[in-house]
Amino acid sequence: NLLIKSKMTPNANNKPRYNLEKYKPLINLAINLNGVGSTGSMIWTIRFFYNYFIGFLFFVLIFNVVDRIEDIVNSIISLISATMISAGVIIYQYYFNPYFANIKHWVDSGRFNATFMDPNALGAYTILLFPIYIGLLIYFKRWYSRLLILVSFSLFLMLLFFSGSRSAFIGIILAIIIFFVIFVIRGFRYIRKRAKFYSRREKIILISIPLIILIGLAFFSFYLINTPDSYILKTSLVSRTIETYRTGMHYTNRHGIIEGLKSISNYRYIFWGQAVEMFKDYPLTGVGQGSYILQ
Known part of the structure; x- marks a missing residue:
């Protein structure tokens, strides 16, 4: 013009x-x-500032208001009830309209965001809630309470798979390992204290149950990986994880373990290094609004 x-x-x-x-x-x-309008730097900065500000304010509010165990449990239940809403949205996205509250980039990659900004944010949500689910299963004693938690937990796992977030998947695997180690240690201590009350047969059964579960999971994983038409293999999370593993092994075999680790991170360590150097230059004031947009 x-x-x-x-x-x-x-x-x-x-x-x-x-x-x-x-x-x-x-x-x-x-x-x-x-240029400013195309990047949305000012809007991005203000929006994320208020998101974090409201989040910390809400945390302080809960910390000062909730002081009983019953209140804490009720607050956690209210939090995980959002899983039902997110699960309903992601089911609608997957089976009916993948573009609902989603963008073409994520749809083409087979990833869904439910009620969150993007699939990675949904993955972060699953990482935060996974230990809480385990704690609730231990806390509740009545069978119907545990059944409701298990139903919500199954929907929660569906969110993890449909998000396609490998970071969330790795985080949950690490959490499972930590919980498993804790349960094994406490279980052996309990069995040692109660050893005189158990027969030899009962001791063998108690030790064999976790071993059988681990062996079963290992065989099931091997079966899925070696079944080309497996439905689970077609999900974005599993396919991307296997692709990352194969890429890492390829670079490791050709160029060494250092390059293999770099390839697994999609060379994001370059951005991490840049962020560290920028922080060294401006540790307090920052580099300006919208100057380092990642999301």
Whole structure:
């Protein structure tokens, strides 16, 4: 529009030419404004600031208001009840309309965001809630309470698979290992104290049950990986995890373990290093709004 509306002056050959010298400041202003608008740096910064501010404010509020165990449990139940809503949305996305509250980039990659901004945010939600589910299963004693938690937990696992977040998957695997070690240690201590009350047969059964579960999970995983038409293999989470593993092994075999680890991170360590250097230069004030947008 600036080019069309600018005044035209004749040159030596009486041919019209654009006189843009006096419009340069206006053009530069337009370019800069469009640049800011295209990145949404100011809106991004303000939005995330208030998101984090409200989150910390809510935490302080809960910490000062909730002081009984019953209140804490009720608050946690209210929190995980959101899983039901998110599960309903993600079922609708998967079976009916994948573009509902989602963008083409995530749909093409087979990932869904439910009620969250993107699948990675959904994955972060699953990491935070997984230990809480385990704690609730231990806390509740009545069978129907545990049944309700298990139903919600199954929907929670569905959110994990449909999000396709490998970081969330690894985090949950680590949490499972930690809980398993804790249960084994406490279980052996309990059995040692109660050893004189158990027969030899009962001791063998108690030791064999966790071993059988582990062996069964290992065989089931091996079966899924070696079944090309497996439905689980087609999910984004499993397919991306297997692809990452194969890529890491390929680079490890050819270039060593260091390059293998770099490939697993999709070379994100470059961004991490840049962020560290930027923090060293501006540890308190930061580098300015929208200067390091990752999400």
